[in-house]
Each structure stands twice: as C-alpha cells, then as structure tokens.
Amino acid sequence: MNFDYNEEQQLLADSVRRFLAKDYEFDKRRKIVASSEGWSAETWATLAEMGVTGLPLPAQFGGFGGGAVDLMGVMEAFGEALVVEPYLATVLAARLVARAGSEAQKKAILPQVVEGKLRLAFAHTEKGARYNLAQVRTEATPADGGWALNGEKVVVLGAPLAEKIVVSARSAKGMSLFLVDRGALKLRPYRTLDEMRAGDVMLASVKVGADALLGRDGEALALIEEATDFATALVCAEAVGAMKFACDTTLEYLKTRKQFGVPIGTFQALQHRMVDMYIAYEQAKSMACVACSRADHAADARERQLAVSAAKIKISDNCRHISQESVQLHGGMGMAEELKVSHSFRRLTMIAQQFGDAEHHLARFAALDASGA
Amino acid sequence: MDLNYSQDELVFRDEVRGWLNANLPQDLRDKVANNEELNREDLLGWHRILARKGWVAPAWPQEWGGTGWNLVQRYIFEEELGYVGSPPLIPFGLAMCGPVLLRFGNEAQKKRFLPRIYSGDDFWCQGYSEPGSGSDLASLKTKALREGNEYIVNGQKIWTTLGQYADWIFCLVRTDSNMSKKQEGISFLLIDMKSPGIMVRPLILMDGGHEVNEVFFENVRVPVENLVYEENKGWTVAKYLLGHERMGTGRIGASKRELAKLKAFAASQLGDDGKPLVQDSRFRDKLTRIEVELMALEITNLRFLDQMRRTGQPPGADVSMLKIKGTEIQQSLSELAMQAVGPLAQPFMAVGADAGFDAFTAGLAPRYCNFRKTTIYAGSNEIQRNIISKMTLGL
Numbered sequence: 001m002n003f004d005y006n007e008e009q010q011l012l013a014d015s016v017r018r019f020l021a022k023d024y025e026f027d028k029r030r031k032i033v034a035s036s037e038g039w040s041a042e043t044w045a046t047l048a049e050m051g052v053t054g055l056p057l058p059a060q061f062g063g064f065g066g067g068a069v070d071l072m073g074v075m076e077a078f079g080e081a082l083v084v085e086p087y088l089a090t091v092l093a094a095r096l097v098a099r100a101g102s103e104a105q106k107k108a109i110l111p112q113v114v115e116g117k118l119r120l121a122f123a124h125t126e127k128g129a130r131y132n133l134a135q136v137r138t139e140a141t142p143a144d145g146g147w148a149l150n151g152e153k154v155v156v157l158g159a160p161l162a163e164k165i166v167v168s169a170r171s172a173k174g175m176s177l178f179l180v181d182r183g184a185l186k187l188r189p190y191r192t193l194d195e196m197r198a199g200d201v202m203l204a205s206v207k208v209g210a211d212a213l214l215g216r217d218g219e220a221l222a223l224i225e226e227a228t229d230f231a232t233a234l235v236c237a238e239a240v241g242a243m244k245f246a247c248d249t250t251l252e253y254l255k256t257r258k259q260f261g262v263p264i265g266t267f268q269a270l271q272h273r274m275v276d277m278y279i280a281y282e283q284a285k286s287m288a289c290v291a292c293s294r295a296d297h298a299a300d301a302r303e304r305q306l307a308v309s310a311a312k313i314k315i316s317d318n319c320r321h322i323s324q325e326s327v328q329l330h331g332g333m334g335m336a337e338e339l340k341v342s343h344s345f346r347r348l349t350m351i352a353q354q355f356g357d358a359e360h361h362l363a364r365f366a367a368l369d370a371s372g373a
Numbered sequence: 374m375d376l377n378y379s380q381d382e383l384v385f386r387d388e389v390r391g392w393l394n395a396n397l398p399q400d401l402r403d404k405v406a407n408n409e410e411l412n413r414e415d416l417l418g419w420h421r422i423l424a425r426k427g428w429v430a431p432a433w434p435q436e437w438g439g440t441g442w443n444l445v446q447r448y449i450f451e452e453e454l455g456y457v458g459s460p461p462l463i464p465f466g467l468a469m470c471g472p473v474l475l476r477f478g479n480e481a482q483k484k485r486f487l488p489r490i491y492s493g494d495d496f497w498c499q500g501y502s503e504p505g506s507g508s509d510l511a512s513l514k515t516k517a518l519r520e521g522n523e524y525i526v527n528g529q530k531i532w533t534t535l536g537q538y539a540d541w542i543f544c545l546v547r548t549d550s551n552m553s554k555k556q557e558g559i560s561f562l563l564i565d566m567k568s569p570g571i572m573v574r575p576l577i578l579m580d581g582g583h584e585v586n587e588v589f590f591e592n593v594r595v596p597v598e599n600l601v602y603e604e605n606k607g608w609t610v611a612k613y614l615l616g617h618e619r620m621g622t623g624r625i626g627a628s629k630r631e632l633a634k635l636k637a638f639a640a641s642q643l644g645d646d647g648k649p650l651v652q653d654s655r656f657r658d659k660l661t662r663i664e665v666e667l668m669a670l671e672i673t674n675l676r677f678l679d680q681m682r683r684t685g686q687p688p689g690a691d692v693s694m695l696k697i698k699g700t701e702i703q704q705s706l707s708e709l710a711m712q713a714v715g716p717l718a719q720p721f722m723a724v725g726a727d728a729g730f731d732a733f734t735a736g737l738a739p740r741y742c743n744f745r746k747t748t749i750y751a752g753s754n755e756i757q758r759n760i761i762s763k764m765t766l767g768l
Binding site: 001002003004005006069072251254255265266268271272274276278279282283286287289290292293294297314317359362363365366369 | 375654658664668676691766767
C-alpha cells in the first residue's frame with residue numbers, strides 16, 4: 001500500500017504545473033476562452049512536447065502507455081488552472097481507438113495524437129438518453145459497401161476542435177463505433193457553461209467507408225463503458241485540482257478581507273465552514289485515488305464500476321459543496337466574472353454532472369452491489 | 374500508487390483476523406452484536422485474553438510489552454479488532470495513562486503501574502471534565518493542596534466514563550491558583566479510587582445506560598509520589614495526550630461491521646411496498662452515501678498513515694478530521710439502522726424474546742440515542758474544527 005506518485009509521475013505533474021503557472025495564468029486563459037477558436041494551439045503543442053498528449057497512449061504508437069494513476073497529477077494541475085483545452089475529449093476518444101481499432105486505424109490516428117497534430121472527440125450522448133450509455137438511437141445501415149449514419153448527438157465535448165470524431169451508432173447487430181472526419185458531419189458548435197467548446201452533431205445519411213468501423217460490429221458497449229469509466233476517473237482527479245484552487249483562494253480571502261475591522265477569517269462561523277470545505281477536499285482526493293487506481297487495476301468490470309461510481313458520488317457531492325461555499329464565503333465578489341473563483345464554480349458545477357451525477361452513480365452502485373450479494 | 378495491502382500485510386491481516394475470530398468468546402461476541410451493556414468482567418476478560426497473547430498494547434515499547442509492529446500493522450490490528458466485533462479495549466489505561474507514564478513517568482511509576490495496566494489488573498478512568506469545564510478544559514477548579522508528603526484533593530469531575538469499574542483515576546487538578554494563565558498551575562495526578570473521600574455517582578444517559586459518572590473528591594489524600602511530571606506542568610502532559618495516537622480515532626473497522634450488518638438487516642426488512650427495504654431507492658441512497666463516506670475516510674486515514682511512514686511525522690491537526698468524519702459516520706449508521714425498523718423503534722428496552730422481536734432490534738433506537746455522544750466527547754467536533762482552523766489553515 002502506498003499513495004505516492006512515482007518519480008516520473010511527480011516530475012511530469014510538477015513540470016505541467018510550472019508550465020501552467022507561467023503560461024496559462026488566469027489572464028492568459030481568459031484570452032484563450034474569448035478567442036474565436038476557444039483553445040490554444042500553442043499550449044497544445046507544448047503539452048505534446050512535454051509528452052502529455054502521448055501519456056495515455058500505447059508505446060508502440062509513440063506514447064507512454066500510461067494509466068489513470070499516471071494521469072492523475074496532470075489532471076489535478078489542469079483542474080487547478082481550469083484548463084479549457086480539449087484534452088479529456090481527446091483522451092477518451094483515443095482510448096476507444098487504441099482498444100478497439102485495427103492496426104491500420106491505430107497507425108493512422110494514434111501517432112498523430114501523440115505528436116499533438118490531431119484532436120479527437122467522442123460523439124455518444126443523445127437527447128433523452130441522459131446518462132444511460134446503452135441508449136443510442138443513431139442508426140448505422142450498410143450502404144455502398146460501407147455505412148450510412150443517421151441520428152443526432154448532443155453535447156459532444158471538444159467536437160468543434162477535433163479533426164476526427166468517434167461516433168456510436170446502432171447497427172443490426174447492436175452498438176458499434178465509427179471513425180468519422182469532422183468535416184463530414186454537420187456541427188452546431190457552442191461554448192459550455194465552464195467555457196469549454198462542444199457541439200451537437202447532426203448525422204443525415206453520413207456515408208463512411210467499411211474501414212470506418214472501429215472494432216467489431218455490434219460489440220462496442222463494453223468498450224464504451226470502460227472508456228467512460230476511465231474518463232470519469234480522470235475528471236475526478238481534475239475536480240480535485242479545481243477544488244484545491246477553490247479552497248486555497250477562499251482561505252486566502254478569509255485571511256485578507258476585512259470587515260468590522262478584522263479579517264473575516266477570525267469569525268468562527270466562517271472558520272468552521274472553511275474547515276468543512278477542506279475536509280471535503282481531502283475526502284474527494286481519497287476517492288479520486290480509488291477511481292484512478294481501480295480504473296487501472298480492477299479484478300473485473302464490476303469492481304471497476306463500483307469504485308468509479310463510489311468516487312463519482314463523493315466527487316459530485318463535494319463539487320457542489322466546495323463550489324457553493326467558495327462563492328458564499330467570497331460574498332458579492334464570488335459572483336463576479338472577474339474573479340477566478342466564479343470560474344472554478346462553473347467548472348465544478350459541470351463536473352458534478354459530467355459522466356453521471358451523484359444520483360446516476362448511486363443507482364449504478366446499488367445495482368452492482370445487489371448483483372454481487 | 375497502490376491501494377492494495379502488500380502480500381506480507383495481507384498475511385499479517387489474515388493471521389490477526391484468524392486469531393481474533395478463534396479467541397473471541399461467543400458470549401462476548403453476542404453481547405456486542407446485540408449492543409448489550411458490557412460489565413467490568415466482560416471488558417477486562419477480553420483485555421486479558423489479548424494481554425496473554427501479547428497483543429494488548431501494540432504501540433508500547435517492546436520492553437513494556439509492545440509488539441514491535443510497524444504503523445500499517447498496528448492500523449490493520451486496530452481495524453480488525455473493530456471488525457471482529459469484540460468488546461472495545463478501554464483506552465484510559467492502555468492508550469492514555471500508559472503512554473503518559475512512558476513519556477513523563479519516573480522509573481518507579483512505570484514499574485508500579487505499567488505492568489498492571491498491561492495485564493488488566495487495574496481498571497483506569499479519566500478525570501478531566503468538570504461541571505464548569507468542558508471544552509474549556511483549562512478552566513478546571515478541582516484543587517490539590519500540598520500538605521507534607523500528600524496532596525489534599527477537593528472538587529468534582531464529571532462524565533467519568535466507566536468510573537464505576539475503576540481502580541484508579543488520572544486527574545488534572547489545580548495545584549496553584551495564582552498563576553497568570555489558567556493553563557499554568559495544573560498538575561497530573563494519579564488517584565486510587567479506593568481512597569477515603571471519593572464518591573462516585575452514576576449519570577444515567579437517555580438510552581438508560583450507565584457508562585458515565587460524577588466523581589466527588591472531599592479531602593482525598595494522595596501521596597506526592599503519584600504526581601506525574603512536574604507540579605504545575607500538567608497541561609504539558611494533557612496536551613501530549615491530546616496529540617497522541619489519534620490515528621485509530623475514525624473507528625473504521627467497527628463502522629464497516631455496522632454497515633455490513635445494516636445492509637443484511639435492510640435486506641431482511643420489508644418496505645411499505647412489500648419489497649426488501651434495501652431496494653427502496655430513498656433508503657438505498659442514504660445507505661450508499663454512508664458507505665462512500667466511509668470508503669473515503671478509510672483511504673484518507675491510510676493516506677495519513679502512508680505520509681507518516683514516509684516522513685516520520687505524525688499528520689498533526691489533520692487527524693481531527695478523522696474524528697469528525699468517523700463520528701458523523703457512526704451517527705449516520707445508527708440513525709439509518711433505527712429508521713430501518715420503522716415503527717418497531719418505539720418500544721423501549723425491556724423487550725424480551727416473547728415480545729415478538731429480538732434484542733438487536735430493540736437496541737437500535739437506544740443506540741441511536743447513545744451515539745449522539747460521539748460528536749460531543751473527546752473534544753467536540755466543533756473543537757476539532759477549531760483545531761484544524763487554527764493549526765492547519767492558520768485562521
């Protein structure tokens with residue numbers, strides 16, 4: 001048993017943190033968010049140089065074969081700096097390619113992702129499906145030796161910034177995945193509440209070749225569940241970073257803001273709330289360790305799902321707790337766009353609902369728990 | 374990062390678990406399972422079984438009977454003790470007076486008291502709180518005036534846990550009332566409970582149980598050799614004790630056992646719709662949230678332990694969060710268990726087998742009442758928050 005990052009993990013996390021502190025400080029981030037592109041090619045190139053884009057990808061395609069634990073420190077640093085680059089979207093889709101793709105598909109995609117030349121997105125969620133990963137109505141029908149895709153996807157994270165999009169669709173045999181050029185899709189792009197880029201994808205008889213099928217026809221659901229759990233573990237680690245920022249900045253505010261002639265941090269009513277935020281952060285950090293560790297080394301899918309759901313329940317609850325308290329303890333200033341704490345509020349609010357809210361994971365945990373009893 | 378115990382640690386855990394299971398007497402196991410009141414013989418009986426095995430005070434130096442286990446092994450042992458469902462090891466001798474004597478006692482005191490604490494020959498209790506001194510402990514008023522080779526003690530202690538069983542009490546007393554700071558002028562005194570002038574009066578709690586007392590001192594004569602450390606420096610001793618060995622304060626093993634029992638129980642109870650209560654999503658969500666909170670606490674505790682192993686430094690004030698979360702979890706579990714029996718929570722106590730339900734069911738509501746104490750005792754959770762606020766956050 002140990003909770004250390006190994007030397008490599010620590011070094012990478014430290015250098016990412018240093019880079020972000022220097023080149024992704026709040027003003028710089030504000031400009032990136034306000035730009036028409038909504039991301040920073042320059043930042044992406046540096047992340048590629050540092051090995052961050054290659055970290056989770058197999059070594060034979062130029063990556064480092066890292067797991068969720070290897071990515072934890074990086075995700076925490078991203079969370080702290082509220083990075084808006086489409087990293088998680090790319091990692092999620094790249095994982096599907098790496099685990100389902102043919103040699104040719106992997107060769108065509110993964111080395112380019114490692115080098116920072118390609119960003120990906122995963123188009124899965126549909127209207128009315130909520131968090132049910134199995135509920136997909138988009139259809140894939142054989143056409144001209146390839147496939148025709150028909151349907152609509154919503155809130156595809158990173159879609160406007162991706163060159164290739166992995167699309168889920170139901171064929172006669174069941175859930176399947178297809179690799180599609182973004183240019184071939186009709187996209188309605190927008191900004192999310194937490195200042196990321198996303199979009200809805202309309203598929204009206206989009207024709208793709210036979211070689212676009214990713215993995216076996218009809219057998220994609222387990223892959224999607226695994227990759228989503230992996231991404232959920234990562235977003236838990238990212239949440240921990242954002243919580244750290246929210247706690248640190250609130251504590252700083254309590255020490256500097258004066259009312260009635262004294263720092264407001266001298267008031268016990270506020271001290272205890274600050275302590276509860278700090279405890280919530282430590283508890284969240286523990287559960288991020290559980291999620292990432294089990295995402296990498298679970299005995300089976302059930303053990304992985306139980307751990308990830310347990311973690312996401314706690315993380316979602318504590319995202320709400322910490323974000324709400326961080327604004328409340330800042331008073332009116334917590335509402336202001338100009339303070340970073342109003343941005344960490346939005347990120348934490350959205351993370352609480354990303355890849356399943358607490359209620360979704362409570363239901364999944366209960367079902368899994370009952371199935372093992 | 375590796376959240377699993379090593380092979381060696383697993384072997385150790387299995388050995389401990391196997392031995393505890395084989396050596397915990399059935400009658401004690403049943404009493405604990407049914408939340409029945411444990412008497413002096415129940416408590417000391419289990420203490421002595423562990424003492425004979427050499428496991429009753431793992432953290433003590435080996436020359437005084439410690440096991441020489443490392444931090445992780447000690448943690449595993451404590452959790453297994455909780456998990457097996459044994460009577461609690463009463464901390465006043467083993468985890469409080471013992472460590473104080475090891476740190477501050479003279480040779481004669483160590484030789485006189487430590488072996489009898491270890492063997493379970495002496496039952497100890499703690500004389501800290503007073504009617505006017507709860508969270509503000511340093512305001513205590515019980516006086517000890519030096520007269521020749523004796524102190525004459527007058528005053529009152531309150532909330533003295535299991536004082537009715539005790540042979541000895543360690544007390545904080547005021548030996549000098551003229552100091553400028555209230556923390557000065559306090560001394561740490563060991564007092565024989567058989568001394569003339571001591572009276573113990575039970576304080577019955579709302580669950581009907583007798584576990585705490587008031588202890589009155591009227592001209593009680595205490596030999597000066599029973600003073601630990603220097604006169605008027607008792608606060609130093611008290612502070613040491615507060616910071617000592619609080620890693621087990623989350624009581625995670627015991628809560629895991631309670632959770633497992635509650636799950637099994639909720640599967641056997643029917644909800645309003647006639648289906649097992651554990652399938653009722655409103656009940657189930659509460660249960661899962663407690664389970665997740667407990668999981669997080671266990672990992673947090675292990676992280677502290679790991680940090681302590683790496684740095685050699687105890688985690689300090691952060692241990693307070695283990696007390697806060699651990700007791701909140703114990704209370705939530707006792708509350709949900711009471712809820713699980715629905716209207717059957719209402720009959721109080723004297724419900725025999727012929728009344729249609731068992732001792733376990735009958736004990737759930739009193740236990741809920743009793744467990745309100747956990748967030749109050751050993752430094753209320755508000756005091757714990759004050760500690761984190763000051764020491765960790767610098768507020």
